Amino acid sequence: MFEFTEEQRMIRETVRKLGVEKLGPRASEVDKSGEFPWDIVKILGENGILQLPLPEKYGGIGADTTTSCMVSEELARFCTTSSNLLCIQASNIKVISLGGNESQRDRFFQRLGKENQITAFALTEPGAGSDVGAMKTRAVRCGDFYILNGTKCFISGGAVADLLPLFAMTDPAKGLKGGVSAFVLEKGAPGFKIGKTEEKMGSRGVPASELVLEDAQIPIENLLGKEGEGLKIALGAINLTRLTVGSHGLGIAQGALDYAIEYAKQRVQFGKPIAAFQGIQFKIADMAMQLEAARSLLYRVAFMSDQGVPDIEGFSSMAKCLASEISVNVCLDAVKILGGYGYMKDYPQERRMRDAMSCLFMEGTGEIQRQNIARFLLKKS
Template identity: 40%
Template structure:
């Protein structure tokens, strides 16, 4: 695997890492306690162009390719996962559909404000009866004249309470179902008939909000169809594929930070007259953490490289998401163990990472679904 990175990208990597370490992390505990991200940190992300990572320069973004975006997200993964989730849900699955599939008029209308962070984006696929089984959507859209009327609900929508625009999937032909009967729409929060539910209470990802979306005869202009009518399920798979690579990159960044925190603590913590780092049990945990993180990074960057080369990466994206999320959970568990009782205390960042790691095996496709996707591709290839 060869991933070439420009000097400019190297400088950006250092800048984002310094930003995560020196400007975001000092507010991590405040975010945990208040379940809110300080506005100045969102403003700083806008200044750095982070909301426009995925958006081409012609629409006001910085137009990073997938490898470059993975590098940035890895650095952001070193700090508060709730903060990173707000940004990555916008730049990943929230923006990808518009960038890759939308009409030129839709791009010109929405992407500049999204790139500037003036409009926050969200991706609305999951429903109470259609989580892992995305083909079982109950939300429907009926064409009437120059508008579509959308009815149904979505749940667990990241950025739901704060988003201005939503990529929403609805059934437009029940007979065809996933094979030509699901369509993607760009729906604004102020469109008549859209109701945003209350914020969900979650185990982790404080400061990153999810909610239900309810559509009651929601009126959507025909011009706000993303891509082709009936091709929404195919579009969702493409969008999720790239999103899974971004999620994997964030997980790798969190793993790397946990390794550094654990190694530093192990050298400082003295038991039985010597640092616990001198104990083979601790050394082996660190060895496993470092080895598995390096493997997750390689898998993630390989998938990102193939996306940039225009190759089909459904299997590789699922492998990256599956492996990196499971490594994140294992690394977080070992980090808590190395820290002992201190690792269980909310004052220490490893406790936060431990809680935040758990959702990575669930969202953007559960790891059980990733295994099904990988297995089916392996069987088709052999």
């Protein structure tokens, strides 16, 4: 039976206290304004949360997959933006860890640790979402630089990030089989500008932006790994990113369930709290069962990842797909328990419903996850 360690439980309690006292009270305001909350970045940095996945010498604890998922879930119960930021940071730290040499890791991790800088993962393009092979962004070596041209879109945190692991074609003829390379694009690089920032349904605290590269310059020392190893590096981080996104969805849904239970205890109709009615009780029970089932699968796979179990891509797809879809289902039922009030912006349930929807698309749609799962099972049999 899986159990959190004493250290993990202490971290969770610290995060929960922070969520109740500082992060949760900001969630509604951040959603309404749609502005990036630098004050939340400061809080997360001061409390070492954004640095958790970093090695100890850079101010982190080298948080494993299980710990990252646990913190992501706990943050999302109170503030979707905070959890989103950790998911993005953990993913990019993993990318730099896998692809970077010692000098690169030292250079970039120093900035993430001491300077509290933030990251963004730049892969998606207007014509290359699920179909990564349709990538059009091109990188050409020119002396001591790579010159990049192309457009990335829907990049979470792209407009505010300091460091952006970015993927581009260096050899289009090879395509996904050795044609994609990974780089670290730095804020302020010549030829790099922010294009359109999307007006999103939910998760409004973290901007989803277009990145425009017009003869953008990236120094050769910012190439991660060798030319052609970009896809390998991205896939090396995919299990972590799927699981943190799944835990993010679980946290949103857990917050919705917590609120729905308290509301049901207090809301009186027909002379008694609606929690006394069997219809509401069954709905709450179903929500809890779904959450516990998804949570059990997700942490089982996270534990497998931490133990170095090979070939878990199919399981990480299962966990991400199940958790994200259950998150939406639970949040919808939470809205229903509040009735008309659940539809109103004065209450947090409609915000959680909108936020949960983003989990369906981040790190691969449910359809792509099912495709991965089927391939995994058919390959095994």
